[in-house]
Amino acid sequence: MPAQFQPASLTKSAGGGTYRCALRRSAAPNAAAEPDDGRRGPVRSLRRIDELDRRIIEALQANGRESFRGIAAQLGVAEATVRARYTRLVADDILQVVGVTNPLGIGFEGMAMVGVKTSGAPEPVADEIATWQEADYVVVTAGQFDLLVEVVCADRRELLDLTNRMRALDGVLSTETFLYLQMCKQLYDWGTGPT
Numbered sequence: 001m002p003a004q005f006q007p008a009s010l011t012k013s014a015g016g017g018t019y020r021c022a023l024r025r026s027a028a029p030n031a032a033a034e035p036d037d038g039r040r041g042p043v044r045s046l047r048r049i050d051e052l053d054r055r056i057i058e059a060l061q062a063n064g065r066e067s068f069r070g071i072a073a074q075l076g077v078a079e080a081t082v083r084a085r086y087t088r089l090v091a092d093d094i095l096q097v098v099g100v101t102n103p104l105g106i107g108f109e110g111m112a113m114v115g116v117k118t119s120g121a122p123e124p125v126a127d128e129i130a131t132w133q134e135a136d137y138v139v140v141t142a143g144q145f146d147l148l149v150e151v152v153c154a155d156r157r158e159l160l161d162l163t164n165r166m167r168a169l170d171g172v173l174s175t176e177t178f179l180y181l182q183m184c185k186q187l188y189d190w191g192t193g194p195t
Contacts, residue, residue, distance in 0.1 A: 049094065052077065056085050057095055064097045102183045103152045110153030111180040114163060115145035117173040122146035125171050134162050145176070 049057075052075065059071045068086065072079040089095035103111045118125050122140050126147055130138045137150035149166070153159040159177070166175055 049089070052081075053085055053089060053094075056082060057089065060086075060095070060097055064099075100186065102186060104180060104183050107154075108152050109155045110151070110157075110159035110162075111183075112151055112153075112159055113178045113180070114149045114151060114166065115176040115178070116147040116149060116166065117144075117175070118146040118171045119173050120171055122171075125169055128169060129166065132162075134158075 055075050056071060059066055059074060068082045069079045072082045075082070086095070116122075116125065116129075126138050126140055129135050129147070129149055132151075134151045134153055135149050136152055137148075139148050140146065141148050151159065151162055153162055156179075159179070163175055163177055166172060
């Protein structure tokens with residue numbers, strides 16, 4: 001199970017504003033708490049990671065089932081240090097270790113990328129779609145579409161219902177749906193970025 005260190009997406013920050021490197025939902029300190037279902041969405045402000053954090057993330061990207069003891073031996077640090085760093089990386093919404101599946105391979109026949117054009121600022125539309133369970137990836141983009149949304153639906157009927165719901169949102173001008181026919185590559189091992 002590879003560790004997931006997702007690229008930037010656009011959602012609300014815990015401070016109530018918009019934060020451009022959001023990965024996971026976190027309730028604002030003075031806002032009504034939203035149920036935390038463990039799904040990615042808005043996050044608190046960005047925290048810098050150091051070289052040890054980077055090496056722990058890379059070890060988990062290589063093998064998400066590696067033990068803290070094994071990672072500590074690889075990195076030459078104490079097991080307790082790795083455990084504490086891992087706990088902080090997860091709590092800070094920087095790291096999530098999950099089993100990654102190929103949705104097409106397990107029967108989801110309505111997986112697609114949806115390009116969305118908006119009539120104004122794309123952030124309110126992105127924030128709304130990011131709350132939908134079917135949307136697993138929402139990004140604001142430059143180019144032909146204002147948003148790209150990856151969706152996973154059980155079948156094409158559910159995909160049609162979802163795109164109709166998307167088109168009905170305030171601020172959505174149009175959508176274009178790219179139905180996935182085959183998954184050729186899906187990796188989450190790109191490392192930890194520039195140091």
